[in-house]
Amino acid sequence: MxxxxxxxxxxxxxxxxxxxxxxxxxxxxxxxxxxxxxxxxxxxxxxxxxxxxxxxxxxxxxxxxxxxxxxxxxxxxxxxxxxxxxxLNRVVEHAWGDMTATVEAGCTFQRVQETLAQHGQRLALDPLWPEQATIGGILATNDTGPLRVRFGSLRDLIIGITLALPDGTLAKSGGKVVKNVAGYDLPKLATGSLGTLGIITQTIFRLHPVPRETRTLSFSTADGAAANALVLAIQDCNIVPTGVQIRAASSAMPEVDLRFEGTAPGCEAQIEQTLRICSGARRVEPPENVWNARSELWSGTESLIVCKFTLLPAELGTFLTSIRKLSEALQWSWRLVAQSVGVGYLRLDGGNSGNVVSALQNLREELESRGGSLVLLRCPLAIKSKIDVWGSAGDALPLMRNIKAQFDPEGVLNPGRFIGGI
Amino acid sequence: MPLDSRILDKFRAVVGRGLITEDSQLHTYECDGLTNFRVLPQAVLLPTSTEEVQAIVRICQREKIPFVARGSGTGLSGGALPVEKGIVISLARMNRILEVDLPNARMVVEPGVINADVTQRVAPHGYFYAPDPSSQSVCSIGGNVAENSGGAHCLKYGFTTTHVLALEVVLPDGSIVHLGSRTLDRPGYDLPGIFVGSEGTLGIATKIVLRIVKKPAVIQTLLAAFNSTEEAGAAVSGIIGAGMLPAAIEMMDNLAIQAAEASVHAGYPNCGGLLLVELDGPAAEVEHLIDEVGKICTQCGAWEIRVAQSEAERAVVWKGRKAAFAAMGHISPNYIVQDGVIPRTALPKVLSEMERMSAAQGLRVANVFHAGDGNLHPLVLYDGRIPGQEERAMELSIDILRLCVKCGGSITGEHGVGEEKKSMMPEMFAEPDLETMQLVRCAFDPEHLANPGKVFPRTRLCAERTGPYHPHPLEAAGVAQFF
The missing domain is CATH 3.30.43.10 (Uridine Diphospho-n-acetylenolpyruvylglucosamine Reductase, domain 2)
Structure with missing residues (x-):
């Protein structure tokens, strides 16, 4: 030692x-x-x-x-x-003519964006806490925000990676060009792997232009079903928003936020079309920082629980109803922010904590039975010691264990912290 | 040596008449779209269900018979080339669209479904399947999954991997696993991300959950004629620099235009560099930007600009581009289709260097280029009847790939590595990079039964190395090694 x-x-x-x-x-x-x-x-x-x-x-x-x-x-x-x-905090290269950037893993997201903005470009991603969060951590946790409705998630933006493996190997995969099918796609494998396969040291991303104009619209809806219907109607017409989210809470009517980016005439025309589609909903003033609503779910430090949930887009309304019932039974208050693509964040707090674990498990079972998931991102240690925060990996778990065994046979990296105790 | 009859009986028990062993019929399967590599398989099996695929793979696993999965056989890198002493599993009969879920914009298909049929099924509802390889009227979704196929519109919409959410896969050990989910961000490793584009080396996909996309309100295609590819390239830089993300930007040089004209009479202007720029999206946005694109092209020297607005006009404009590869037959007896990628800004340098190289070999090179994302398709023209020309053409096409790598690019943007380019992998990746990639192979297929010998120049053996050392048979034979 x-x-x-x-x-x-x-x-x-x-x-x-x-x-x-x-x-x-x-x-x-x-x-x-x-x-x-x-x-x-x-x-x-x-x-x-x-x-x-x-x-x-x-x-x-x-x-x-x-x-x-x-x-x-x-x-x-x-x-x-x-x-x-x-x-490891450098922006190594911004090849703005090629719309790519090479960035070291320890560089904060904000620093990357500031560098890219000098040439009117951005990494089309809106992660949590951009001032502190680093590129490596954002990748390892696969943290994406509302922009994904238009630009996809990290897996769609990362094009190259350097990984340090437990045996001391430094391995590159992918490259500096957006289109590339040479070899296995290790950038995707590393994304969301919570550092359990190797440590990301450097990354290469494809970039997008900073939009010329941005507009946000918000609507108040009667209930979860109405909010869901509105979101599906937006998806089913050919307008192209760069953010579609539902905000809901135990104490308030659900609201739907829409964001448009592009040219001024393009934004205006889409807003007009949206107002026609949403004629049944009441337009409200969007709150300040509405596109950071997700990060506010973490505010306060008491016995807070924050979960990430995934489901099919058309099931958001049903899920909202389930949450409402559950929270009433347990006397919890709750708040959630959900992207229209079927990825959301739920905060639960207060109330009787006796049945929390079984209530979360029931909620998870309901989601998993329809192909979704419930991952606990923050919870008291007493709860964490009783539940796998990730949920089920299904019949793919043995394969995931095989992959871990190949990359990290001795279990050096983050032992036990990933799904199924990987 | 043919497979022994005991094994053939087992296969027959699984697929009945879907077993091909006659030499004359086997020849159909001896190569894919890359016809200069040919290997006659021992047998071809045509399963009709996941269970049949599983039963076949289990026999292969027990008997250590290597297998190669095959879709429509249109691949251009020899990915579906049979392997010696191996069988081919054709997924052509697994061609059902199993589910269409419009509210969630998902479809579930079998691997043998033809790419264009996916779009055709949902087009009446205003949806489409975005990846559009030029062979989309014949290529299969399973093959697209293996190769992570792209197409002209992936600049904006992404590749096959962007649109595959989940897969049912028969692993090389015969087990069935479900990778990903029809919802996003399934917890755990991104297994669809690693499976898509693995060129049939990790298992066989038997069901695929696809994401479909709402058709844009308006699509407009602008055609611009320039005196040179340099001018056309400058216009591409101008468009990207102005902060636009077109659905597609395609470039053709004069030789490619001539071929397209000779073949499908697309009515292209006879120019040094032709640009097709397609914008899609909300009407107000597209109309505003197409004017800007036109102005940028004019500033860069375009002397003719046409804007195709109707579906029919667009079809004419695209006809020449989509037919470009096959059109080469009209101006050359033989040709090699290459697939390199460069950072887009390296284009002028690469084109002038290619010109020098083609002159040095005395061979013509036509260029078709997905200009927005730097994906170059040089077509090296030659006459196979002239002794030595084929070898020189091969050499030139390899040198072009080396040039792409030297400029910071890739040896393949969408055709895959397969058999053709595996020897090029070390030009792009160092030994530790290739070893690390093969850790994935070892996790999925430690016995190397799925499409062995493809993608990587050397096979990494995966056996546990604890206890007394016994050389692996492949190692003893000198065809693979531990490293």
Missing amino acids: DAAWSDLQALVGAENMRAATAEDAVDGVVPQMVIEPGGAEEVAGVLKIATGAGLAVIPRGGRTKMDWGNLLRNSERSGTLILSTSR
């Missing part, structure tokens, strides 16, 4: 490692060490040493989502270290 620490020190320098403190705890577990390698080769080197010494490694970016995932299972490892990507 001591030998490993001195090897690590020789590799990254004493000034780039320190003993972990309570502030570095992950779900209450305080690791031994925090280490900040200075480049991709050093990340790979740290992993190799950690693997050899039997350590567990927790990758860390901007620390905004460290509580996502199951409880760490580090009993088989001789110690735990946090590998921070904070020093």
Whole structure:
């Protein structure tokens, strides 16, 4: 163990490692060490040493989502270290003529956007907490916002990746061109893998232009079914919004937000068409920061539960009804923000917590039975210790375990935190 | 050596008359759209259900018989080329559209369904299936999944992988698994993301959940004639630089135009560089932007601009482009279709270098180019009756790919690596990159039964290496190695 620490020190320098403190705890577990390698080769080197010494490694970016995932299972490892990507923070290249950018994993999202904006471009993504969240962390957690209705999610934007593997290998996949089918698509495999296969050191993205104009419209609807019907009507006509979301809460009528981007005449014409389609709904003033409504679900620190749910777009209304019934029975209050593509975020708080686990499991079963999912993103540790936050991987779980065993045979990276205890 | 009759009986018990063993019939399956590689399979099986595919794969697994899945056989990289001592599993008879779910914009299809039939089924409701490879009237969705097929409109709409949400797959060990879900963001690894584009090396898709897209309100196609591809390329940069994302931007050079004219009489102007720019979306948006595109083209030297607005006019404009590959037969006895990708801004450099290289080999190269996303389709023309020309054409086409890689691009944008380009993979990827990709193969198919020998120049063996060491038979034979 001591030998490993001195090897690590020789590799990254004493000034780039320190003993972990309570502030570095992950779900209450305080690791031994925090280490900040200075480049991709050093990340790979740290992993190799950690693997050899039997350590567990927790990758860390901007620390905004460290509580996502199951409880760490580090009993088989001789110690735990946090590998921070904070020093891998460069925008390596903005090839604006080709509409691509190469970015290191530890770069914050906001920094990337500011750099790209200098040439009128952007990464068409709206993740949580962009000032702190890093590209690597956003990818590892597959965090996407309302823009995905038009531009897809991370898997549709990432075109190249460099991964450091536990055995010290540095591997590239994909490339710098948008269209490329040479070899297996490891950028997609790494996206949403919670750092369990390798540590992302560098990424390449396709970019989109910053829109010339942006307009937002909001409508108040009578109930979940009406909100769902409105969203489906928008999908079924040929207007092209870049955001369609439902906001709903135990204490308020559901509201639907629509965003248009493009030329001024294009936006105006689409707004006119939308007003015709939504003639039955009451137009309301959109609240400030309406497209960040998702991040507000995390406000406050009490015994809060935030879940991500997925379902078919046409089932949003039924789901809203289920939530209302459930919360009434348990005397919870709730709020949710759902994208029309069938991905949403639900906040539950207050009330009697005795039946929480079984209530969440029932809700999850209902969603899973129709092809959806319920993932707990934030919850008290008492709940986390009783439930797999990810839910079921179905009959694909053995295959996922095979993949993990190939990339990380000794279980060095984030042991236990991913689906099915991977 | 043919398969022994015991095994053939087992296959027959599964597929009955869907078993082909006659040499004359087997020849149909000896190659795909890339005809210069040919291998006669031991047998061809035509299953009609997932259960039959599973039963076949289980026999292959028990008897260690390699298998190659095949759709319509239109692939251009030898991906469906049979392997020695192996069988071909044709999915052509699994061609049912199983479900259309318009409210959720999903469809469930079997792998043998033809690409264009997907759109045809939902077109009356105003929806379409976006990936549109030029072979869309004959190629199958299963083949599209294997190759992650693109098409002219993927600049805006993405590739096959963008539109496949979930798959039912028979793994090489004979088990059936469900990858992804008809909802988005299924928790766990993105298995559809890794399966789509894996060229048949990870298993056989037997059901596919597709996402369909609402047809845009308006589609307009602008045709612009320039004196040179340089001018046309400058116009493409201008369009992208103005912050537009057209549905498609296609470029053809003079030789490609001549061929298209000789073949389908598309009525293209005889020019040095032709651009097709398609915009779609809300009417007000498209009308505003098509004017801007026209102005940019004029500024860059376009001397003729036409805008096709009706479906019929658009069909005429696209006819020449879609027929471009086949049209080469009208101006050359033989030709090689290449598929390289470059960062779009490298175009002038790559075109002038290609001109130099083609002059040096004494061969003509026609160019058809998905200009928006940098996907180049050079067509190397030659006469196979002249000794040495075919070899020189092959050499030139490989050199063009090297040039693409040197400029930061890729050896394939949509045709796949298959058999044809596996030896090129090390030009693009270092050894650790290729080894790491093959970890995925080891997770899905540790015995290398699914389309073995394709995509990668060397096979990584996957056996556990604990306990006393016994050389793998492939290793002993010197055809594979541990690394």
